[in-house]
Amino acid sequence: MTLAARAGTITGRGAVLVAGVVLLALVAVVSVGIGAHAVAPAEVVRALFAFDGSPDHSIVRDVRLPRALLGVGVGAALAVAGVLIQTLSRNPLAEPGVLGVTAGAGFAMTVGAALGLATTPASELVLSGGGAALAAVLVYSVGRASPLRLVLTGVALSAVLAGLSLGLRLMLPDVFDRFRFWSIGSLAGREKDPFTLTLALIVLAVAGALLLSRPLNAVALGETVARTLGASVTRVRLAALLCITVLAGAATAAAGPILFVGLIVPHVVRPLAGGSVPWLTAYSAVLGPILLLVSDMGSRVLLPTGEVPVAIVTAFLGGPVLIWAVRRYGAGTL
């Protein structure tokens, strides 16, 4: 391939990224309009740029827009965390949900709430991040021998922690009223709590992931090759783990345990990225929010009686992807 042709493929990837961002903007506008009370897209745009104080505009500005922003942050966080975990563990089945990291964050939040600690966004973030880190370390140390073992350990830990969380919630129903939708994984009502800190952390961690993506390109070749290429493997791994913890922790603190986004998104964009971790990260940071916003719209309109938590929608989408991924990569990898 000549230099020009090579530049062409980079431009091509850039064009795909720009198209993705445009699609994300469109989905965001539509998602702000959809719900129990529909607002036309043109009215949505007016509410954003020419606010007139009408009920429609208030719904858009005070409820739907914050919810969409949170959805963008959570979707990007989960998808990028998925990229990092898959690259780090060289395991195409890995994602924060499957590996129990999300369950760890959720369980820590639940215990914190039972003890009366989860009172501010900052304390929720600390609890959730700590739980994510503990679960990641535990699952990695038990299951690192093989990709399948890692997944089994993660799924087992998730089941145990989900059970314990459910037990706590049933024992203390009053405490958990505020967390009813959150506990299943939902954006509903979460826009009422301040989430600036959450979004800021997610932005920082996604930027960190992009910075790490080139060293991760080297680490993806295995420890031996990475080290002889001059990558500081241990430092890169620790930094990536920190990013994963922040991303999964922040997403879970904000929206509860949403599984499969971190699995679906990297798999869908992987063929476009062609083995490049920087592009995979960038594409995932755009497709993650699209997937979550679309799922969230689905969660608002699927049932006539009210909302379905968004995690149920992503689970419906993610189950088949997991099976497809196992069938596609299974023979070679597991």
Add this chain to the structure above:
Amino acid sequence: MTSVRLRAQDLELRYADRVVSTRLSLDVPDGAFTAIVGANACGKSTLLRALVRLLRPAEGSVLLDERDVGSYAAKALARSLGFLPQDPLAPEDIRVRQLIGRGRFPHQPMLSLWSAEDESAVSEAMTTAGVDGLADRPVNELSGGQRQRVWVAMVLAQRTPYLLLDEPTSFLDIAHQYRLLALLSRLRDEGRTVVAVLHDINQACRFADHLIAMKDGRVVAEGAAADVVDAALIKDVFDLPAVVVPDPVTGTPMVVPTLDGRTGPSG
């Protein structure tokens, strides 16, 4: 043999409690093709890993330009020493050109874009290794011989004066083995220093300028094949009765075992 820039001095190499080598010293002649030979588990791969700093010696040091390799910054060392392990694993979905591009990592500052120099290094590496036609193929769909050439190209893209390869010919059929060794000779001719752990003593004799024979973690002979390879050395290193005759093609020593399957090994 002329100058020496890479040398090992009094190395003690060990994995946890298992000592592989003690007081191991050797010089890697510059601009030559050095082959390290020896029986399985004699410590030749371990030595190679110590030379490229994958294994830190418990004692002694590996010196590059009279400086301990441990004192180099990781990327600086990676611009001098290129290494290909025995069985490298390509990530899923990666294509040939991308894999070779990863060899540019030590030349790329943190926030840089892909440069024209990166581009020319990759193209040159692909031409040298003869993998031009494979650029857009997924690495995991290639044959063993093609894949090995792609990995060699990845190390070539690193543009290092030194190339160290751990058994680069295993898993290849005989024709691909010879093609790969011819490629390494060509790289030597272009001025690089090549060090390879080789299984086949006859290939080592034919292609290497400098032979290092190891046994039980020690160097038992080093020098030009014609000077060091004889029946006594083969008996000592491999415990194999053999005669050594001139290779009919190159005149280099050729080891022909006398073990015919009807008599057991002596000793």
